[in-house]
Amino acid sequence: MKGYQKYFTNKLLWFLVTLVSAFILNFILPRLMPGDPVAAIVARVAQGMNNATGVQAIYEQYTELFGTNKPIIEQFFIYIRNVARGDFGFSFSQYPRTVADVIKSSIWWTVALQFPAIIVGWLIGNTLGALAAYLKGGFDKVLMPISIFVSNLPAFGMAVILLVIFAVNLGWFPTSGGYGYDLIPNLSWNFIKSVIYHYQLPFWSIVLITIGGQAIGMRSMSIYELNADYVKYSRFMGIKDRKIVRYVFRNAMLPQITGLALAIGTMVGGALVAEIIFSYPGLGSTILTAVLGGDYPLISATALIITIMVLSANFLIEILYGFLDPRIKAAQAD
């Protein structure tokens, strides 16, 4: 365990640096644009809301929250303090709910949908890709064009196609929502059943998209490894094929794990859009309502939350990678 210390400290430091940078970007981007952000917000409040006391409350809240009369460095610390407290202010479009409240009710839908789907898709995709590289022939010839085509469909395209086939035409699954519209979220068996029922289509649409891309990557990695010198050498040595295959796939797997860490941001982005197609009550739909309602605080907070989610997932994958890749352990021993 001691050998890993440097690697992990390194990764943790990097995680913190990216996190701080994400905060800074989130803070600076809106302020880089021409015009005063608070003025813009107040202008949007006037369009988006018709509750006079609400406008007043928000106006006061934001003068304090942004502290626009203070220097920019101080504003930044005010922002950090507010974020640390989980205080993102009121949502414009869903006043009097706070942003934290809106996000709290949608974030778990997204987490529970996307990460299992991406992991399942990744596992299936890699298995299929490895099989295609090893078996070649017919399996490869069928799987590859399908994978290439599927991975080129945008996530929302796959979502729409599944929706139309299985929900609209066959009527096997519901067309929208995260649970039956006649239910109130609770822990009853009825509710859980409804959630699982609504979960299927969004889940499989993300899985299918992920499978396509991963299978292609794993196939070329495996082909590359299968041609490597150590494989030929092992064959000359008379080592059994089964054993060689195990080495090959373990080696081909490593870049795929790094690939997953790097691509998880893009995948989450695509899946957020897929959520909208199913009106799934997650962050994707939250962004849509926020955009349509000109709800700046909600968008900013959602963007931050998504970044934190992706960064954390990334961090976890890299920690896992540290355990899986023997080279890292070896490097630490030096």
Place this chain on the structure above:
Amino acid sequence: MKHTFQQIFRSTNFVIGFVILMAILLTVIIYPLLIPDAPLEIIGQGTFFPPGIYVSVYDSINSNTYTLKLDDAAAKRIASKLDDEDRLAMQEWLVASGIPEDEIDIEDTAKLLDQWETNFDSTKKISGMTNAQRNYYIRLNKSLQGLLSIEGAIIAEKNAETGTLEEKDVILQSDYVNVNRVANVRVLPLGTDNFGRDVLTELVKATTVSLQIGFVAGTIATLIGLILGLLSGYIGGFVDDAIMFITNLFTVIPSIVLLILISFSIGQEHRGAFTIAVVIGFTSWVWTARAVRSQVISLRNRDHVNLSKLSGHSIAHIILADILPYIASYVVMAFILQISSGILAEAGLSILGLGPRTTEVPTLGLMMQWAMIYQAQILGKWWAYFPVIITIALITFSMNLMNTGLDQVFNPALRD
């Protein structure tokens, strides 16, 4: 150079991708020349007219009629009026009145009508049938008789003086018009969208705009990536550290978040198609920069580069003459991928409601967004969204195929 092109065009993947892409490009270039309609003109009053040939009723009444005696005309006419529900109801009645179920075929309109005519009797009482149901059957029977009548439809004209209607013309059931002779015929191969715009014309224009967005975004991303990659790989040291820090940062911070924040900050008024393309370009250079850097690092200490250095060539010359040619193939491949991911990014942003805010040009993403907002997918209006998805998929598919083909040519490890 010539040899390289020959090799590239021998790769099946590349050729297939190239042909698909060229077909799309040719379509978007030639179609507007043949059909110069304004792509965003609202022609339909109402949402989602199904695909088909729209013939002006007024003009067809006034054009020359031809008499055609077609045997199955009446059956077809009735078949198109009788929906499945009515057929099932008829079957139910016939079964209830004592006809064996296996003798009834609801698909065979002529036979069904024949059975209906011989058996139906509105006074007959069937046990278990409510009054409402009986009335329904009586209505159904009446409408069937209306369909079966052989009289023509009368065209009347209002007399300007007396205000009474006067018979002007009779249209017989065997009267036909030649579509070519009708003054106003509009072919809508993909129907209309939620605003009543011709989907096909709009789609062609949207594809053009989306390709342009992809091209602009791809060019910007590739240029930034190339320059940063070259600087960081060749110069090394502090420059490398600084650039790699930024690159690593933007690799992990999801670009969709940046896209959302920037697009929203720009504000609705300023969000044109070009702006969106620039924003996409500025958020997607990371991969190119990383890959170019690692290639440059492996090239940096090759003999020919060292020779160039010894000969006293400037950095710019070395980069242009000794390094760029070696990574050109990779940069072209990256550029192709950037274009396709730019098109996808625009579509995703538009569905989130952050796409180009424009009323002058359509984009593939905007078409998708409107179709989703009007729930075309749930209403079964496939022509509003399916062609869009297929177009996006074809563009990205063709570009990825080209990319795979190039990869097989330039990367010997992947050759079969």
